[in-house]
Amino acid sequence: MDALLHSITPNFALPRRDSHPSYGLPGLNSPCRRSNSAHVAKKLLVSAATEKRGPDLDFNDPDWKSKFQKDFERRFNIPHITDIFPDAISIPSTFCLKMRTPVSEDFAGGYPSDEEWHGYINNNDRVLLKVINYTSPTSAGAVCIDPDCTWVEQWVHRAGPREKIYFRPEEVKAAILTCGGLCPGLNDVIRQIVVTLEIYGVKKIVGIPFGYRGFSDKELTEMPLSRKVVQNIHLSGGSLLGVSRGGPPISEIVDSMEERGINMLFVLGGNGTHAGANAIHNECRKRQMRVAVVGVPKTIDNDILLMDKTFGFDTAVEEAQRAINSAYIEAHSAYHGVGIVKLMGRSSGFIAMHASLASGQVDICLIPEVHFNLHGPHGILRHLKYLIETKGSAVICVAEGAGQDFLQKTNAKDASGNTVLGDIGVHIQQEIKKKFKGIGIPVDVKYIDPTYMIRCGRANASDGILCTVLGQNAGFYQVISQ
Structure with missing residues (x-):
């Protein structure tokens, strides 16, 4: 589940997943086409895979695998607030974890360190993105980088609470908005973001009505949010905050954020919404505004490449x-x-x-x-x-x-x-x-x-759990600002 947050960053567009696994079900009419020659099929498979890998690679270069991994790490690197503000000062996390009672096995190798005890996530933790080692590009579902289908590890950052945070909770004003179409679980994510922020000690949390439109429409006022307000919203479908498509110019949105004193923004939406979140992040960075922007990926179609499943x-x-x-x-x-x-x-x-x-x-x-x-x-x-x-x-x-x-x-x-x-x-x-x-x-x-x-309905049990994880990890990510 920790891998779920790794698509929660405005630093890259959400890649779409447009292929399906093959199931041997005779009841469904799915045309199957075979190439006349195996090498043609192999070439097509490799070509399709290499279109998604990024830069051109010379497979005759003995270091191509290392270069690919470095490029992958660069493209999927999560920005940290200290990259923009090197003088940013961290403080001990206000998110407290309950410690379990020690048992004798804990002392077998000596006294456990604090890191072993409190259960925070280390910044160097990584999660393996793909776990299947395909040995042939003709294997069912194979996605290969080179013609020999070489195994290449792809690691992404692990989500979760860190020991140090970079925002003082009393100085935070967090805003949440939902864009695009409705999706079961939106209220669940909103609820868990609010709960997680309150656990950190954040008191000023608001909802922006009707997506990005809420930043420009003077008739729409922000909605104060608290644990009491959101306690039961997950029992209903739709979005407490309302949704809309499109929105005002990015400069107008950032002007509104600056005027309202918003320094944390949670955006729930799809491709267009995240493109907007990325543009907001870049505009804030350009203005040297200490603002953290987090996108929670939303698509009912389940077609985001890096995620096993999307909520709803x-x-x-x-x-x-x-x-x-x-x-x-x-x-x-x-x-x-x-x-x-x-x-x-x-x-x-x-x-x-x-x-x-x-x-x-x-x-x-x-x-x-x-x-x-x-x-x-x-x-x-x-x-x-x-x-x-x-x-x-x-x-x-x-x-x-x-x-x-x-x-x-x-x-x-x-x-x-x-x-x-x-x-x-x-x-x-x-x-x-x-x-x-x-x-x-x-x-x-x-x-x-x-x-x-x-x-339009409320999320079922499976989606409810997924939304809780996404909302909680979004809150973790925002406060630590990594």
Whole structure:
């Protein structure tokens, strides 16, 4: 769990994870394509991996591995406040850890040092990012750096409380904001950040309403936060602070922070939000303002490369199954019934895939990462005809970003700057009706779009724990300012 915080830094953009593990499940229609020659596949795999590694490397150089590791350490180095303010003075941590009662084994090698006793995290602690040693680029799920798939250790900083801190709690004014779309667990993270800051002794904690907009809209006032205020907010979905997309210019945001005396900023959001957090950090640094900015990564799609799981994903999958179950009942109860469910997933199909796997009722799962055809001998419609003839019904689960090449292109953008997607669910529904009418087979098609329903509920137990860890580690990170 300590590795979760290592994406919590405004110093780099959140890389997206656009590939899925391969599961041998015959019930799902996932086209499998094999290259005619192994070396072509190997070349493609290595090429795909090296695109993400950063600088060009000469694999004939005997020191390439060392150079790669140094570059990785440089790019993922977490900035410390002393990098900007070398004269910053540390004080002993105000976060107290309960000591356990010593036992005889503790004295086997002599009297334990203070470091062994109090349980703080050492600044030199690291966590191994990847634990699988792939021996071939053709292995399932392999991500290789060089053509021989050489094992290269990649280490990231360990999260947790440190012995020394660089902000005096009585001088801190911390602000929290949530941006982008809703996600189960936002209130859980807000709650734990507030609780952790209060444990350190921070008294001035405020919430900025409706994301970055709250810094510029004069009608929006900051919300005082305390343990009493946030005690039960995790029992509800949504965000106590409200959300919005976009925001004012960075200079205006930093001006507002300076005017309000904010020297700690917690930002909960996705790619665009973290780009804004990074810009705020750079502007504060340019102005020599002693401000710490921490980003807590949020995406319901579970597509951040360095994280095993993002908060809200488990809850979304759980809620998505309700729609799939409804589609199954509708399809199974009708003569030649077809149920279509469209789920969130602009660039990745993790929600659609996991909900399909968990339900066990989906016959066809369509995701953005895997190209498919609707028509033709290997098309979805031909397979659907087979399912109707053999099973009498079928259920299709499709991610919103799948099959966009079948739809008319648009230049329209949303508030976050993303291209507005066409409705692939409606398109598939229309194509099914047209196809089966043409071949004289009656079908009863039901289309369910629970897009926003799956993101509005409270976090389930699994996400609640993850949010607690993220919120607590964000508080640790901010106060130590490492």
